[in-house]
Amino acid sequence: MRHIIGGCPGLWRKVGGGKPLNSSFSDGPAAVRHLLVDEESAGQRLDNFLFRELKGVPKTHIYRIIRSGEVRRNKGRISADDRVEAGDLLRIPPIRLSERAAEKAQAVVPARSFPVLFEDEAFLALDKPAGVAVHGGSGVSFGVIEQLRQARPQARLLELVHRLDRETSGLLLIAKKKSALKALQDQFRERETGKTYLTLVKGRWPERLKVLDQPLHKYLQADGERRVRVVEPGHPDGMRSVTLVKVQQHIPARAGLEALCPEGLTVLEVTIKTGRTHQIRVHLSHAGHPIAGDDKYGDFELNRQLAKTGLRRMFLHAWRLRLAHPISGEAMELHSELPLELKKWLES
Structure with a gap:
């Protein structure tokens, strides 16, 4: 048996603030889905947008259908790091998963907390250790964001503002509000x-x-x-x-x-x-x-x-970040101390 995620041909649905799309696997016929991006989701990277909307689908699979050109925006190709805009119509191909892949997608993500360098109602800054991916995908079942969501089940929203390579340590920002996510991503983009x-x-x-x-x-x-x-x-x-x-x-x-x-x-x-x-x-x-x-x-x-x-x-560490607070606009400077293993190596 193959597990299929799909919907009714020719239908589209406005997404971004409602019930998660494709929250479980179904055995219905394969079909194309169309998603209309709303105002609150504007400015997000395509991959981050699809991670949220296609819950339960392995991130490796999402990257595969993006790279192959099967995901389309307004009938044109789109890359994983392109940002979606309000009114964009996204075509999502039928997604077929083997039973083994479906079981892996439903695997339990362990809860994990990370050192917090700053936190308020809008966002938090984590001190990411080296060797931990920021999100699942490319052979990694889960990363910082998935583990953090498990550790904070009461949080209404937790979204990556930017990325760090798996082997890079240091400052990583997580938005707690959509308005903060958009404001911070705008700062990075500009x-x-x-x-x-x-x-x-x-x-x-x-x-x-x-x-x-x-x-x-x-x-x-x-x-x-x-x-x-x-x-x-x-x-x-x-x-x-x-x-x-x-x-x-x-x-x-x-x-x-x-x-x-x-x-x-x-x-x-x-x-x-x-x-x-x-x-x-x-x-x-x-x-x-x-x-x-x-x-x-x-x-x-x-x-x-x-x-x-x-x-x-x-030896690469995200050490300092200067930004404007996404809500108040106040100038901020965040720091992450050099990890102990790097500091000891320099001092030895």
């Missing part, structure tokens, strides 16, 4: 926030190199894994990406690392003016100074040697 990371890179970063302004292109490898690369200005698929770099300290090469990085390593404060996928990792690697512990764009032999010295994760 580049009105200041997101600064701490990172450790190979070699001695030149003090004069303070701005990296190079377009990035996101693509899929043959195995379906997402990657990003720097492309030439004017490239048809390139997106402008700006990264600001400030040297915090230089670290001499340690015993066993001299041959791999004779100039030592450098701790950087990195501020992104655009929020592209893997932006910091790709920009720094392209400049010849890959992030320590980066398993996608890094120096793999150096990573192996660093692991022997105790550094067994990517």
Whole structure:
């Protein structure tokens, strides 16, 4: 038997504030669904919008139908990171799941609380540990947001404002109101926030190199894994990406690392003016100074040697965030201290 999620052909439904759509699996005939985006949902990323509306559907499956072009907006293709607008008509294809996949989708998500750096009635700032995905998908059954919802069943709404890579630690914002979600996402989209990371890179970063302004292109490898690369200005698929770099300290090469990085390593404060996928990792690697512990764009032999010295994760931490409060407009600055394992490594 195959479990099918579908509806009546030719029907659409306005969504965004009512009863969750597709809250369970059904055995009816496969059919296309059409969803009309309302005002309250405007400004959300497509993937986040579908995660909420297609409850019970594995996030890996949602990403698959988006990448394949089966999800359409106003009859045109749409990407996972595109933002939906009020009045958009989304076409959702029939979604077929095997019994095994259906059972996995219904698997229990464990409740988990995370350190809270700030919280009020509008949003909260969490201190995300490294190694935890922000949401389920791409082979991950659940992440921070799903576990947080289980830990706070009384919360009316908990939505990710932005993302961090799985191996990146630090500041992560969660909206508690739709108005706060839209206001905060607008700030990120309009580049009105200041997101600064701490990172450790190979070699001695030149003090004069303070701005990296190079377009990035996101693509899929043959195995379906997402990657990003720097492309030439004017490239048809390139997106402008700006990264600001400030040297915090230089670290001499340690015993066993001299041959791999004779100039030592450098701790950087990195501020992104655009929020592209893997932006910091790709920009720094392209400049010849890959992030320590980066398993996608890094120096793999150096990573192996660093692991022997105790550094067994990517050294990238969301350290500081400047923003305006989504309700009051008051200027705020949030901080997340460098995790203990990174601090100990630097001090050892």
